[in-house]
Amino acid sequence: MSVVIILITANTFSQSIGIGTTTPDSNAVLELKSSTKGLLLPRTSTTTKLLIPNVQGLMVFDTTTNSIWINDGRDWVEMNGGGGGSPAWLLTGNAGTTSANFLGTTDNTPLRFRINNAWAGQISQLNTFLGNDVGYDNTAVGFASLYLNTAGYGNTASGTNSLFNNTTGYLNTAIGAGALYTNELGYRNTATGYGALNLNTTGNDNTATGMYALYHNNGIGNTANGAYALYYNTAGNHNTAVGEESLNNSLTDNNTAVGYSSLFNNGGVGNTAIGYNSDVVNAFVNNGTAIGNGAIVGLSNRIRMGNVLVTSVESFGTFNSLSDARFKTDIKENVKGLDFILKLRPVTYQIDKEKYVSFETAQMPEKKRAALLAGYGDALKQKGITRSGFLAQEVVQAMKQSGYDFDGVTIPENEATQNYSLAYGNFTVPLVKAVQEQQAVIEALKKESDEMKKKQQEMEKRLLLLEKK
Numbered sequence: 001m002s003v004v005i006i007l008i009t010a011n012t013f014s015q016s017i018g019i020g021t022t023t024p025d026s027n028a029v030l031e032l033k034s035s036t037k038g039l040l041l042p043r044t045s046t047t048t049k050l051l052i053p054n055v056q057g058l059m060v061f062d063t064t065t066n067s068i069w070i071n072d073g074r075d076w077v078e079m080n081g082g083g084g085g086s087p088a089w090l091l092t093g094n095a096g097t098t099s100a101n102f103l104g105t106t107d108n109t110p111l112r113f114r115i116n117n118a119w120a121g122q123i124s125q126l127n128t129f130l131g132n133d134v135g136y137d138n139t140a141v142g143f144a145s146l147y148l149n150t151a152g153y154g155n156t157a158s159g160t161n162s163l164f165n166n167t168t169g170y171l172n173t174a175i176g177a178g179a180l181y182t183n184e185l186g187y188r189n190t191a192t193g194y195g196a197l198n199l200n201t202t203g204n205d206n207t208a209t210g211m212y213a214l215y216h217n218n219g220i221g222n223t224a225n226g227a228y229a230l231y232y233n234t235a236g237n238h239n240t241a242v243g244e245e246s247l248n249n250s251l252t253d254n255n256t257a258v259g260y261s262s263l264f265n266n267g268g269v270g271n272t273a274i275g276y277n278s279d280v281v282n283a284f285v286n287n288g289t290a291i292g293n294g295a296i297v298g299l300s301n302r303i304r305m306g307n308v309l310v311t312s313v314e315s316f317g318t319f320n321s322l323s324d325a326r327f328k329t330d331i332k333e334n335v336k337g338l339d340f341i342l343k344l345r346p347v348t349y350q351i352d353k354e355k356y357v358s359f360e361t362a363q364m365p366e367k368k369r370a371a372l373l374a375g376y377g378d379a380l381k382q383k384g385i386t387r388s389g390f391l392a393q394e395v396v397q398a399m400k401q402s403g404y405d406f407d408g409v410t411i412p413e414n415e416a417t418q419n420y421s422l423a424y425g426n427f428t429v430p431l432v433k434a435v436q437e438q439q440a441v442i443e444a445l446k447k448e449s450d451e452m453k454k455k456q457q458e459m460e461k462r463l464l465l466l467e468k469k
Contacts, residue, residue: 041068049076142177159194165201176211186218193227210244219253226260264368268300277372281417282363294372296360298418299410308353308360309379336404337433343398348388353380356419363417392420406430 018024024031046064056073110124145157157163174180191197208214241247257263267283288297294307408426412418
């Protein structure tokens with residue numbers, strides 16, 4: 001203790017006191033110096049600390065909170081806490097915060113984040129990102145999002161590896177891990193979902209919503225909404241797919257599919273399918289339309305409404321065909337009437353639904369075929385309504401026998417894969433012709449009958465004259 005007194009006394013005239021040093025800093029009232037010892041503050045509990053009168057600058061160690069507290073003249077403030085004007089933020093959370101507290105900068109300097117002392121994020125006026133450096137006017141959130149971006153602008157990436165390879169592509173939005181992962185130059189794309197538009201590199205103006213939607217895409221102007229929608233599309237353009245696995249295998253342009261697995265089997269152009277499992281039978285159908293649950297169109301330029309279970313198609317209006325003389329050429333009066341009609345055999349019949357659906361789906365991939373058949377359940381085995389009509393093959397025979405090129409029957413190019421069908425409305429024309437022919441016969445017979453009556457009347461008059469003589 002005597003040593004300390006000597007040191008203090010020795011430096012009294014310099015107006016600085018040193019403990020452990022003979023040359024205290026001239027700007028310090030008291031300087032403590034030691035490489036083996038520290039300053040031990042008064043220790044007190046929170047309860048006894050609050051009994052100490054408020055004196056500005058007073059300092060103690062609170063044994064209850066295990067932290068240093070300083071008195072600001074009005075209250076005790078924890079030096080490493082988050083409130084009361086303290087500059088520190090606790091890693092375990094802060095209390096007593098107000099609207100005046102914030103985490104950030106007070107000048108035009110970006111707020112930056114580091115991991116392992118490497119730049120890992122930034123919030124600024126131009127860019128907001130977490131994960132890596134990005135280009136101009138971009139927002140990136142997630143590990144390696146917009147990782148390789150150089151000159152691309154206006155991009156938003158949220159999710160691990162989203163827009164990872166983007167370099168100059170602009171105005172893209174990727175939300176989901178791996179969304180637009182491979183994109184480099186593509187622009188104005190929107191991908192929402194894990195792996196959506198994942199392999200797109202140069203395609204633009206595409207919208208994909210759902211896991212792996214438009215996964216392989218590099219086309220233009222496609223819209224896919226649903227997991228695996230337009231999954232395999234690479235260069236196809238202007239397709240719209242709504243529903244899980246809709247247009248899954250499509251590679252072509254201008255197709256529209258709405259419904260689960262709709263147009264799953266598509267390989268043609270300009271096809272439309274609306275309804276659960278609605279589809280085309282193979283990849284060679286173009287401009288086909290299938291409407292309804294399980295509706296399948298088998299030929300190009302054809303519309304199919306409903307599946308084999310549908311019993312009627314109704315409307316409050318009429319179904320009209322184009323019939324305008326201004327657009328008709330090569331007009332001939334060569335319609336066959338009685339000669340054709342009399343060769344037809346009207347019958348009643350039942351449709352073997354199981355046999356037909358098996359035939360209709362034979363060309364489809366086994367996965368899609370099995371799903372369609374399972375969707376019918378036992379309905380295919382139930383007896384349907386008895387119908388009236390003709391057998392298409394017999395109508396074809398009547399055409400040949402009468403030499404009539406009749407458009408009311410569709411003859412398949414390949415009977416092994418395509419079915420016959422009849423347009424019953426088209427029978428109206430030969431029926432009208434038959435009625436006209438019959439009427440001509442009737443008129444001729446009537447005329448002949450009238451002449452015979454007239455002759456008979458003349459003969460009767462002559463007989464009367466002879467009798468009078």
